[in-house]
Amino acid sequence: MKEVILSQEMIDQLEKVVGQSFLFLDQATRNHYGHDETEDYVFPPSVVLKPGTPEEISEILKIANQYQIPVTPIGGRTGLSGGALSIHKGIGLSMERFNKILNIDEKNLQVVVEPAVITQVLREAVAEKGLFYPPDPSSQGSCWIGGNVAENSGGARAVKYGVTKDYVLNLEVVLPTGEIIWTGANTLKNSTGYNLTQLMVGSEGTLGVITKIVMKLLPKNSHNILMLVPFYNSGQACEAVSKIFSAGITPSALEFMERDAIDWTLRFVDGVSIAIKDEVQAHLLIEVDGNYPDVLFAEAEKITEVLEQFDIDEILFADTEDQKNALWKMRRAVGEAVKSNSIYKEEDTVVPRYELPKLLEGIKTIGDKYGFKSVCYGHAGDGNLHVNIVKGTMSDDDWKTEIPKGIREIFELTVALKGTLSGEHGIGYVQKNYMDIAFNRTQLLLMKGIKNVFDPNGILNPGKVLPDNI
């Protein structure tokens, strides 16, 4: 998209919509809204707007269409694929004033929420009413529910409870052309026309600006058991994952962490200490949940029987709430801990879960070939492995030229294993030019065609998701 220099007239028009106190031109504010958690990228917008109503967003988008100004919706800025970066400058549309839980409907087990509510705040608010919103991205303490919908986020509990898309019933959306629509109905079932709701979920802010979200909730579970399992062999840890499911158990979490991931995290996080033998190569963190403790004990026993077929050290059962919180704190901090050490690139590979050992082995082989170190962890129960490629002592030249080749090979392997590029982080800015690995030209042109239907002038979050050459 061509860069547009904002004229005073454009600024004046935008200011008339949001008011002087919600329009920002200063460098500090623009820089603040110019980055998320994606590598070390900073792409400041030319102007930051903080609208307060869907109608104001509608007016902003109409002006943007008139002058062909790029508009980038900005959420909690915890994204890992650069979806919120204003790579073509223009308007940075911060959604932060849409921060209310509008209605917790206990009769229908639903919640209506605005996009800037922090995911954990939402989870705790519904829990107070005895209800359960399962998706729990590791960044749940800071990410926003709107961003979760835009990226179709997952988290540790996805393995049993599904991802964000499985909870979205209906969305209020401002279309790029300015119309305000609802995508569906507030019902559990819906066979009425094309599924605009699911098309919007995971579209990474390129098809519309989400202003209200209707989600289904579950009754809250009362009990869980959490165990940390040390493996002497990483491949075996991956193999154990499928075996647990084959035994008829669906854990509520099944997380994989390489040795490095845990070591780095234990150094990074305060107040968590675990003694780990030198020979241990990887851990599984396994949770079962439900309402009946006896059932959970029986399931934990079944899981233990499966695990004993492998070469493992002693299983650590978290006995108290404090121990459970400490283990989850550690798991959630892995991403930050690994990244605190070095410049990094994070890939969000996903395969059918049985293929996980092959994926892990392949990644290490590719790393050897291109000379990079990777630290892997993630939601093994879903086959979703986060691959952190750390720069460490690699030269800037190699980082620029060799790493993209290595990433391309990792994605080729992923797709060959019937998997795909991203399980829960989205494609955004940093993965878009690998999309040709997962999709051919026909598929990409369909996506491009859909984008054009929603956004004929291409003003909303340009340069994201679709590759540059399509």
Place this chain on the structure above:
Amino acid sequence: MKEVILSQEMIDQLEKVVGQSFLFLDQATRNHYGHDETEDYVFPPSVVLKPGTPEEISEILKIANQYQIPVTPIGGRTGLSGGALSIHKGIGLSMERFNKILNIDEKNLQVVVEPAVITQVLREAVAEKGLFYPPDPSSQGSCWIGGNVAENSGGARAVKYGVTKDYVLNLEVVLPTGEIIWTGANTLKNSTGYNLTQLMVGSEGTLGVITKIVMKLLPKNSHNILMLVPFYNSGQACEAVSKIFSAGITPSALEFMERDAIDWTLRFVDGVSIAIKDEVQAHLLIEVDGNYPDVLFAEAEKITEVLEQFDIDEILFADTEDQKNALWKMRRAVGEAVKSNSIYKEEDTVVPRYELPKLLEGIKTIGDKYGFKSVCYGHAGDGNLHVNIVKGTMSDDDWKTEIPKGIREIFELTVALKGTLSGEHGIGYVQKNYMDIAFNRTQLLLMKGIKNVFDPNGILNPGKVLPDNI
């Protein structure tokens, strides 16, 4: 769409693709493929083709584009919204040769299946491997899995396990323009580009011809408890539905049947007899399932406690497999039984479940106003109520002029209650001109735009889903 008279040249080209033995021009075959279970409609195609490979379908669609011939995909012909009717004649594309279960992947809990496999056959095949495919439309003994995907079918177990869309991971589709694509990947999580898979699910054969389906499976449950609960008041039966969920229970089925529905069914079905007191107005059929009998007994007791707050007769617990099968046989036969009595129209209303009593009451009031009788039953746990409007002794004139007004009012009520037109049957041919009640012009134009991206010449299943005036 304009009617096209098939020339000998077109027929010759089509025959070259499928072979002489899979092209049918005789009236009997065309009539056979000209109807499904939608009212008494018969719309024979001009020619019936039975292709054997995606490549043949691709060739057929290319010829159809060349001559602007309408193509209507035809599945098990059990549909209730007329999606398989060749209303513009042209090619009736029977999918019956795509009838294989290609792979039951026990390691990844997935199945790859062709569209013409009967849903019950699929469910039984995976059950033999200890796996569970939950969606169970009442027509499961004759409907096809491809039609289930096209209509996003539900069934009794949707209340706990979700609908067809929740099990579809990936689809092989022949696009209307002839390209063969996969819509996604074989993974449980996917944040890679727009969700073409979920766009295809429920698109009723208007965006592509489904040729392979990858679905996720669950481990099979070993136990269940089934109970039939007679209510002296229909409204109270509806109210009880929400109360059960509020007590923290998620039943695996929660079905509602008006008195007439059961009475008509008991006369229609052999081998099932239940003594029902004259004062009973409605029944709930409630199932809980799981692996631990003790837990199920505890849940059944909790449900009983909730039910005792209402004015109910004695609960019938199905003690044996035979009794369970008899009750399910009865429930599944309701639709057919009600329809065997008279010409009918069936609506597939869905609302948030707490609104069910209001919906039922409103339907009866609207019936009184327009002079029609309705028999209601359905998946109350999902808020999905099937409304069978029976012609009975109504004059043909009133049936033609008054009933559409009544249906419009029913849908307006449904939408006012935050519900929508169809929960699981689709819009197809018979509901399309009510779509303006659920969607405004902006929303419908988005859908039309998507249709144009996939099918620029509008040859695939024309005259379905979208209203005539859009």
